[in-house]
Amino acid sequence: MIDLRLRKVLESDNTKMVLDLNLQFKKGQFITLYGESGSGKTSTLRLISGLMKPDSGHLSIGQQCWFDEDKKINLAPSKRKIGFVFQDYALFPNMTVKENLFFALSDKTDQGTIEELVQMMDLGDLQNRKPESLSGGQKQRVALARALVGKPEILLLDEPLSALDYKMRYKLQKYILKIHQRYKLTTILVSHDIGEIIKLSDLVFELENGKIARQGSPAELFGLGSTSAKFQFTGEIIQIESEDVLVIVTLLVGNDLVKVVCDKEEAKQFYLGDKVLVGSKAFNPIIKKI
Ligand SMILES: Nc1ncnc2c1ncn2[C@@H]1O[C@H](COP(=O)(O)OP(=O)(O)OP(=O)(O)O)[C@@H](O)[C@H]1O
Missing domain, CATH: 2.40.50.100 (RNA polymerase II/Efflux pump adaptor protein, barrel-sandwich hybrid domain)
Incomplete structure (x- = not known):
């Protein structure tokens, strides 16, 4: 079970929003965060990854506690078993595809992991190319592979397909589902695309102004x-x-x-x-x- 009860006051210039989250879901589920721009979806992913520190609350992944204000626990991002993929790929431009993957590998002797991911994501023909020579969809396949190098338990996807055209999105959705199932991941996706949400998700949380307004299966939420x-x-x-x-x-x-x-x-x-x-x-x- 993943138990997330976190609170964070987000203040920027003249706006203030209280992110007050209460989410429980099972390990292995495909979760989507849905909601209007500025409702707090990206901030939720940042709280889970440890890139943003909550003001209070509790976050546990099964038996492991990642954050607990009362017990003064706040696991560093590097200690959380997380893979993160953003909309803008964030690949190193001066490295080839293979070097980008290798850079993320903590045990440099574990070549097998890279080879498996190259095969899984069909990157064989691309592995010696630099990101600038790749299409958006190819770059995102590399970014997904790189997020898996550290063998995460939780995969966080922040609108990873929104810069791609419909055909490419459709193709990448299949890869995302494949890795979610193959590596028994708990995946948390931020998406605005209802078709995509219906296709991929087990459970959807709709955020409104920093709070969970509705939750349910895609069928329940979208009628x-x-x-x-x-x-x-x-x-x-x-x-x-x-x-x-x-x-x-x-x-x-x-x-x-x-x-x-x-x-x-x-x-x-x-x-x-x-x-x-x-x-x-x-x-x-x-x-x-x-
Ligand atoms: N580090 C931060 N410090 C202060 N305020 C922040 C911070 N990050 C985000 N915010 C504010 O919190 C609110 C929620 O932002 P967030 O990026 O989480 O929303 P979102 O739902 O992901 O939006 P979008 O769909 O546009 O990406 C916004 O008002 C934003 O300005």
Whole structure:
């Protein structure tokens, strides 16, 4: 079990936010932190990694205590079994792919780990190249491999795919799921992409202004279970046009545009930018706000 009860006052210039977190989940789960910009998702990852010190509270990973204010325990980041991947790759530009991985290796004789990761992440043909010659998706595969060199128990992913196009994101999601399962990791992902969250997560925590506003499975949080649809996927409203008594709602689903017809009453609840669930009932597409 992972037990996280942490509090931190975040003050910058003229804003103050109290991060007051209470999260419990099982080891081995794929967790996603979801929520508006500035709600405290990245700060939560920083508290877990030890890069930011909580003001008070408790953090334990199974039997191991990483932070406890009362017991004066605050394990250094290097002692926490964590891998961290950011949106911006953070690779060393002057080192090849293999050197980037080797740099993260504490026991330099353990070449086997690097070889396994190179194979796992399909980096064989790239290992002697420098980051500048790699695509965004290739760099992120290297960053994921590097985060695993230290054999972490917990993998923290801070919007790792948000700079990539849809096709590349889809490919990388498969790698993330593969390593999560292969290394029995507990993975904590920050993501805004509902499709991605549904695909990857066991449990989602929605943050609002530094606190957990909602938690549940993706189906519970995004209302997937409550439509008895034949098929369903998520999209974003990019256009709403009125035509007589009907309204045509245009949605962006991945890279594709989908047009759905609704009646005027039904369409009143929709606004541009809304995330919606698209489904079909008796072959008529329906959309539902999530
Ligand atoms: N080290 C810090 N010291 C003080 N305040 C901070 C610090 N880091 C972040 N904050 C503030 O805390 C709030 C939450 O920031 P955080 O980056 O955790 O949000 P977020 O949910 O990850 O946002 P985004 O989705 O935009 O990345 C913001 O108001 C931010 O300015």
